[in-house]
Amino acid sequence: xxxKKKFIILFVLVISFHSxxxxxxxxxxxxxxxxxxxxxxxxxSQEKIISGPQNIKESTGxxxxxxxxxxAIFVLIYILNLKxxxxxxxxxxxxxxxxxx
Amino acid sequence: xSSTGRYKxxxxxxxxxxxxxxxxxxLREKKIPQHRHSMWxxxxxxxxxxxAIQVITGFLLVFYYNPTLEGANASVARIMTEVPLGWIIxxxxxxxxxxMIAFVFVHLLSIWITKAYRKPREMTxxxxxxxxFVSLAFGFTGYLLPWDDLSLSATKVxxxxxxxxxVIGVWVTKLLRGGEDVTGDTLTRFFGFHVxxxxxxxxxxxxxxxxxxxxxxxxxxxxxEKKDEKMKELPFWPNFVYREMVVWLVLTGILFSVAVxxxxxxxxxxxxxxxxxxxxxxxxxFLFLFQMLKIFPAKILFVxxxxxxxxxxxxxxxxxxxxxxxxxxxxEKKGKIITIIAYLxxxxxxxxxxWSLL
Numbered sequence: 001x002x003x004k005k006k007f008i009i010l011f012v013l014v015i016s017f018h019s020x021x022x023x024x025x026x027x028x029x030x031x032x033x034x035x036x037x038x039x040x041x042x043x044x045s046q047e048k049i050i051s052g053p054q055n056i057k058e059s060t061g062x063x064x065x066x067x068x069x070x071x072a073i074f075v076l077i078y079i080l081n082l083k084x085x086x087x088x089x090x091x092x093x094x095x096x097x098x099x100x101x
Numbered sequence: 102x103s104s105t106g107r108y109k110x111x112x113x114x115x116x117x118x119x120x121x122x123x124x125x126x127x128l129r130e131k132k133i134p135q136h137r138h139s140m141w142x143x144x145x146x147x148x149x150x151x152x153a154i155q156v157i158t159g160f161l162l163v164f165y166y167n168p169t170l171e172g173a174n175a176s177v178a179r180i181m182t183e184v185p186l187g188w189i190i191x192x193x194x195x196x197x198x199x200x201m202i203a204f205v206f207v208h209l210l211s212i213w214i215t216k217a218y219r220k221p222r223e224m225t226x227x228x229x230x231x232x233x234f235v236s237l238a239f240g241f242t243g244y245l246l247p248w249d250d251l252s253l254s255a256t257k258v259x260x261x262x263x264x265x266x267x268v269i270g271v272w273v274t275k276l277l278r279g280g281e282d283v284t285g286d287t288l289t290r291f292f293g294f295h296v297x298x299x300x301x302x303x304x305x306x307x308x309x310x311x312x313x314x315x316x317x318x319x320x321x322x323x324x325x326e327k328k329d330e331k332m333k334e335l336p337f338w339p340n341f342v343y344r345e346m347v348v349w350l351v352l353t354g355i356l357f358s359v360a361v362x363x364x365x366x367x368x369x370x371x372x373x374x375x376x377x378x379x380x381x382x383x384x385x386x387f388l389f390l391f392q393m394l395k396i397f398p399a400k401i402l403f404v405x406x407x408x409x410x411x412x413x414x415x416x417x418x419x420x421x422x423x424x425x426x427x428x429x430x431x432x433e434k435k436g437k438i439i440t441i442i443a444y445l446x447x448x449x450x451x452x453x454x455x456w457s458l459l
Contacts, residue, residue: 051181051188051364062189066361073354077347084343091340 131315131337138322141211142341143348144204145314150349151201152303154356155239158194159296166246168292170285173248174370181367192364197356198240202386205233213424213443216431217320223425225317228310230422235303240384242295248288249368254381256291257283262394265407266415284373323431382457389453390414 053059116122133142165184167176180187209229212218218226245256260283263273279286325332335341383391397410420427428439 048369049178049181049367051192051366053188054182062361066358069357070354073350076350080343080347080350084340084347087340087343088335091336 125338127315128338129336131318132334133319133337133341134321134325135333135335136322136325138211138215141208141215142319143345144208144211146345147348147352148201148204148208150352151197151204151356152307154197154353155194155201156300158190158197161190162194163296166292168246168289170248170288173246173288174367177247177367188364189360192360193356195365196360196363198243199385200352200356202236202240205236206386209233210443210447212320214440215320216323216428216436216440218425219320219323219428219431220425222313222317222320225310225313226425227422228306228313231306232303232310235299235306237386239295239299239303240386242291242299244384245283245288245291246295247367248371250371250375250378251368251381253283253371253373254377255383256287257377258381258391259383259387260287262407262411265405265411267408282373327432385454388457389450392453392457395457 053062133139162180165176165180165187167173177191180191182188184190212226212229241256241259245252260274260277263277264270266273275281277287277290278284279290321332382388393414394407394410397406399406401409424439428436430436431439
């Protein structure tokens with residue numbers, strides 16, 4: 001049971017952090033350049049270019065980044081929510097005491 | 102001297118020279134009214150957020166963009182395929198422009214419907230309408246910069262519209278194009294407008310707009326003002342700013358997600374000699390005007406249809422600009438009719454946009 005738990009934690013950590021290595025733009029670019037054929041700039045501009053990740057590694061990196069971004073946003077919103085409640089409460093207390101005066 | 106002492110010393114040194122503490126005191130004392138229409142207050146800061154993103158991504162793009170006939174399309178292609186993460190930067194720039202203009206429309210329409218432009222905020226409205234025009238000009242000039250078939254044709258159509266204006270029409274078209282037709286000169290001219298002239302105008306009007314908002318304070322909806330009851334207020338700092346941060350975070354997340362999943366593509370380089378491609382279409386925020394021009398008859402009595410349509414649009418824009426002066430008694434019947442016109446305008450713009458997309 002304990003082994004299973006350890007394995008799950010390890011798996012989650014690997015999945016979570018491998019994206020940082022994938023996000024290295026140099027690596028993705030190197031792969032992208034290798035895949036490119038020897039076209040002249042003129043020929044290249046004749047085609048319609050579909051924007052997006054250049055290869056599977058870049059796309060995985062980008063999508064994991066988006067997932068991390070949303071996770072960070074939710075955590076920040078949670079913290080901000082607590083801060084809002086706190087400052088509102090402080091303001092209410094001051095507001096009530098001002099009213100009493 | 103301890104680090105706290107050094108910090109305090111630096112703070113007082115800075116304050117003595119800049120008067121920053123006065124600004125912070127003002128922000129702490131500034132109050133935001135709380136009512137059921139409060140959510141519209143957040144649209145203003147959302148526009149600022151998208152503008153900031155535009156500036157940052159614009160700086161990054163300008164390092165690689167080449168505003169010449171030969172280099173424009175190729176440099177955008179290079180940004181998208183060779184520059185590390187260039188496609189995301191371009192996508193974020195393009196999408197944040199759309200988001201910004203959408204929020205400018207929502208912001209202005211919410212002010213129109215809640216009558217927030219009433220005395221003494223007429224000038225705030227007018228500076229806001231100027232900001233809308235500048236934002237639309239940003240969109241129009243930016244659309245040509247990738248220099249592909251579609252953007253060239255759309256610019257040809259767009260710059261041809263002023264030609265219908267009597268007396269000055271031809272001159273305006275020539276001024277926009279830098280000549281008789283859309284050429285490399287137009288591209289250079291649009292790039293100049295996009296990165297140097299329009300930002301100056303935008304910053305100037307933004308400064309005036311923000312100053313006027315701070316001077317007049319936040320507007321209270323007409324309904325609440327009529328009741329004449331004491332309204333709940335929140336301090337701007339930190340209560341309102343924290344709430345704004347939540348909105349900024351969500352909007353930034355949405356913008357990046359949309360930019361990643363729906364990046365704009367790039368057509369082949371525009372050919373000045375080639376015939377116009379099918380399905381010429383401007384950016385979505387011009388579609389309702391584009392459709393209106395399209396369906397207008399060629400002749401109405403003895404008047405040229407295009408001229409009449411352009412004059413109608415011009416009159417509409419003038420009326421929109423002077424709206425606070427026209428709607429000078431918002432609580433009376435005239436004010437109510439103007440509110441109905443606002444709703445009709447929304448229905449009209451949405452319907453025309455959908456029609457144009459079909």
